[in-house]
Amino acid sequence: MCRNIRVLHNFEPPATEDEIEAAAIQYVRKVSGSTRPSTANEEAFDEAVRAVTAATRTLLDSLVTKAPPRDREVEAAKARARAAERYGVRGATAG
Template identity: 80%
Template sequence: MCRNIHQLHNFEPPATSDEIQAAALQYVRKIAGSTRPSRANQEAFDRAVAAVAAATADLLGELVTVAPPRDREVEAAKARARAEKRYAS
């Protein structure tokens, strides 16, 4: 489940609210142990996702680095190359 959580800090352009929300959802799914909560747990699940997304946005807004921002396309190409090497038959 958590393979979909990607590093969001120090990219150009910065992480979008959709990326932050997706990471928060994946995190809560992992902690809860399920991808879909029951109706009885839906409200708590949704509150947890919102809280994690808010904390993530706050963290990303406050982090400081001297490293130059990384390019999303270059990092995606590197990840594809690693995957091709890993899963090559």
Template identity: 80%
Template sequence: MCRNIRALHNFEPPVTDDEIEAAALQYVRKVSGTRRPAAVNEEAFGEAVSAVAAATRTLLDNLVTKAPPRDREVEAAKAKARAAERYGPRASVSG
């Protein structure tokens, strides 16, 4: 459950709705302290995920940067290199 929420801003190709939804789900899981809510809390959990996803989309749509977009493959390669240095060559970063 303790996976990192990844940066979503300024990538080429742009972030997808599925990536935003996944980040929102991770956030709500972390804040609520549960991976899967009890049946009585499912509606509140789902509403929270939807609200966080909508807020994230609004934020990303309104952010302005002068930096060139980052390449997803290059960033993934950098992350794998950092993991290999930190944990050894057999470590990999899921993504």
């Protein structure tokens, strides 16, 4: 599950609230061991997602770097190339 959590810091444009919440959901899913909480646990799950989302936003807003912002398309192309090498995909195309 955690493989779906992506680096959100130092991108141009900055991470969106949707990206931050998606990472928070993945984190809470991993920690709880559940992709869908039971009705009894839904409120706790949702509150955890809200708390992790807020903490992540605070972290991202507070981080400082001297590195130039990363380009999302360049990073996506690198990830596709790594996946193609890792899984032996030949002729992988950008897309």
